Amino acid sequence: MTETEDREDPAGGGTFDRRMLEALVCPQTHAPLAYDAERQELISKAAHLAYPIRGGIPVMLIDEARHLD
Template sequence: MGINKELLEILACPKCKGDVQLNDKGDGLICPKCKLLYPIREEIPVMLIDEAIKLS
């Protein structure tokens, strides 16, 4: 399981339009500016603000 590196380069946080990073587990994308985790389900990033998980 993983996300295509080229896809990761073009994805942006839908809230702030900033860059996102793959988390350590590889099951989500983190926006460090908004402190949100966007989950990856079945190898598809769910880039919906309502689905994001707030990080502390």
């Protein structure tokens, strides 16, 4: 389970980074994104799009996104 990642416990390292991911949204749907570490993509489930992180730079362009099945 992943509930512990949602905590705001100030002693629980990771809150900072959680808010970083939560601050990002899909340019098309404005829904929150999920991070795929293996593929280095930011996933918009609502839009069925995966935005690439190329060389450490997130590319938040619909035209550059991969369509998910």
